[in-house]
Amino acid sequence: MNAFNNYEVWFVTGAQLLYGGDAVKQVDSHSNDIVAGLNQSGNLPVKVIYKGTANSSKEVESIFKAANSEDKCIGVITWMHTFSPAKMWIHGLTLLRKPLLHLHTQFNKEIPWNTMDMDFMNLNQSAHGDREYGFINARMRRPRKLVVGYWKEEKTQGHIAVWMRVAAAWADSQEMLIVRFGDQMNNVAVTDGDKVEAEMRLGYHVDEYPIADLCAVMAKVTDDEINTLVKEYEKEYDFADNAKNGGKDRKAVIEAAREEIAIRRFLEAKGAKAFTTNFDELSGFDQLPGLASQRLMAEGYGFGAEGDWKTAALVRTTWVMCQGLPGGSSFLEDYTLNFDGESTAILESHMLEVCPLIAAGKPRMEVHPLGIGGKNDPARLVFTTKTGAGIAATIVDMGNRFRMIANAVDCIKPKPLPKLPVASALWIPRPNFEIGAGGWILSGGTHHSSFAFNLTMEYYEDFAEIAGIELIEIDENSTTNDIKKELRFNDVYYLLNKALK
Ligand code: MN
Numbered sequence: 001m002n003a004f005n006n007y008e009v010w011f012v013t014g015a016q017l018l019y020g021g022d023a024v025k026q027v028d029s030h031s032n033d034i035v036a037g038l039n040q041s042g043n044l045p046v047k048v049i050y051k052g053t054a055n056s057s058k059e060v061e062s063i064f065k066a067a068n069s070e071d072k073c074i075g076v077i078t079w080m081h082t083f084s085p086a087k088m089w090i091h092g093l094t095l096l097r098k099p100l101l102h103l104h105t106q107f108n109k110e111i112p113w114n115t116m117d118m119d120f121m122n123l124n125q126s127a128h129g130d131r132e133y134g135f136i137n138a139r140m141r142r143p144r145k146l147v148v149g150y151w152k153e154e155k156t157q158g159h160i161a162v163w164m165r166v167a168a169a170w171a172d173s174q175e176m177l178i179v180r181f182g183d184q185m186n187n188v189a190v191t192d193g194d195k196v197e198a199e200m201r202l203g204y205h206v207d208e209y210p211i212a213d214l215c216a217v218m219a220k221v222t223d224d225e226i227n228t229l230v231k232e233y234e235k236e237y238d239f240a241d242n243a244k245n246g247g248k249d250r251k252a253v254i255e256a257a258r259e260e261i262a263i264r265r266f267l268e269a270k271g272a273k274a275f276t277t278n279f280d281e282l283s284g285f286d287q288l289p290g291l292a293s294q295r296l297m298a299e300g301y302g303f304g305a306e307g308d309w310k311t312a313a314l315v316r317t318t319w320v321m322c323q324g325l326p327g328g329s330s331f332l333e334d335y336t337l338n339f340d341g342e343s344t345a346i347l348e349s350h351m352l353e354v355c356p357l358i359a360a361g362k363p364r365m366e367v368h369p370l371g372i373g374g375k376n377d378p379a380r381l382v383f384t385t386k387t388g389a390g391i392a393a394t395i396v397d398m399g400n401r402f403r404m405i406a407n408a409v410d411c412i413k414p415k416p417l418p419k420l421p422v423a424s425a426l427w428i429p430r431p432n433f434e435i436g437a438g439g440w441i442l443s444g445g446t447h448h449s450s451f452a453f454n455l456t457m458e459y460y461e462d463f464a465e466i467a468g469i470e471l472i473e474i475d476e477n478s479t480t481n482d483i484k485k486e487l488r489f490n491d492v493y494y495l496l497n498k499a500l501k
Pocket residue numbers: 305306333350448
């Protein structure tokens with residue numbers, strides 16, 4: 001979980017001085033125990049830092065201002081140990097720009113039936129205080145995650161852990177540069193969108209660079225660098241005969257390595273976290289840089305094909321959320337359908353660009369012709385994916401808002417595809433193909449998506465809440481009628497949303 005080591009989450013306990021200084025001292029000591037317990041649980045990916053009790057409006061304001069200006073702080077957890085009159089939170093909550101989690105818990109697990117007196121009850125009144133605080137969040141329409149449960153329980157900690165992963169991905173997206181080599185594929189609508197709004201709303205900064213700039217970097221790549229990288233390929237992957245040393249297509253592997261080195265160097269120089277390519281914009285390239293896209297995705301660079309910068313950014317965000325979890329994430333595209341009753345599935349692939357983190361076995365380096373783009377035969381990693389549950393997600397621009405669409409899917413084992421030498425996945429959308437694919441299409445979802453094993457809908461709920469964007473969830477509980485109604489309701493909600501605040 002190294003990706004999270006540079007981050008911290010602040011814990012602030014709400015109280016007031018009504019119950020006297022001794023009570024506040026006890027609140028402080030309980031809070032310390034809770035924070036220590038959370039950190040020692042081993043269930044949280046990000047360290048929790050206790051920031052003390054807040055007993056007045058000024059104290060809340062001062063802690064939240066500090067949270068805003070501390071780069072390491074990716075979010076704030078608030079808990080009302082005692083009754084904390086909520087007007088004192090208004091100024092602070094108005095200025096807090098970091099993600100907020102409201103934890104509704106209690107220090108004691110059980111009521112001490114035989115000994116409880118009024119003092120104990122006054123000290124342990126989160127049931128009371130968290131409602132007062134809940135009201136002000138509701139009244140202010142403050143985006144937040146509410147976690148309800150006993151703080152020592154794994155389930156409660158699990159909800160906090162999800163939010164932490166999403167908050168880390170959110171912090172990452174606030175300084176995300178997406179480099180585009182070429183524009184959108186001409187005439188394609190769904191992958192396009194408002195880049196100014198994307199930067200205001202999601203933090204994404206999108207820049208275009210001429211492919212000639214990348215070619216200038218590529219011209220300086222040395223043979224030694226290429227040899228070193230190809231040796232790395234040989235350690236990591238199986239090789240088809242024509243791709244091996246002395247094989248008739250060995251040159252394609254060498255040229256693919258040259259492209260990979262150049263793109264990585266270019267992205268590093270710009271400080272970019274994601275990039276897009278376009279097969280219509282490859283002047284000076286030997287081949288479509290598919291292998292480079294596959295390997296750079298595995299390193300954590302977001303990728304979108306055909307200029308799809310929104311998906312490139314979401315692939316990066318998904319990779320951050322997945323850090324340290326098994327399964328992996330990737331860019332994917334809905335390609336071909338396999339009608340088979342209740343097992344009707346979608347073959348997910350792309351021309352070449354599927355991330356090897358989701359491979360079931362050792363990927364195989366192969367070189368084959370590609371009937372698109374008019375370049376030389378490209379090298380690529382070929383594999384099928386693991387099986388199991390995951391989420392496919394996308395973001396589309398609805399004109400007055402961004403809409404995230406997330407679909408729970410189950411990856412199943414495909415039959416061999418001897419004539420299709422690209423990486424692929426085969427999944428059944430939940431609740432089934434008819435409602436899952438139908439709901440995605442009704443919502444205006446892209447043909448491209450960001451996919452991850454082992455994430456749940458909760459991650460996307462937290463992300464949409466923090467970003468303040470619409471989320472259409474399609475899972476085992478969805479019906480077509482509910483999705484259609486939600487789309488209509490949301491159109492009204494987002495028109496009125498600003499007026500409500
Ligand atoms: Mn595509």
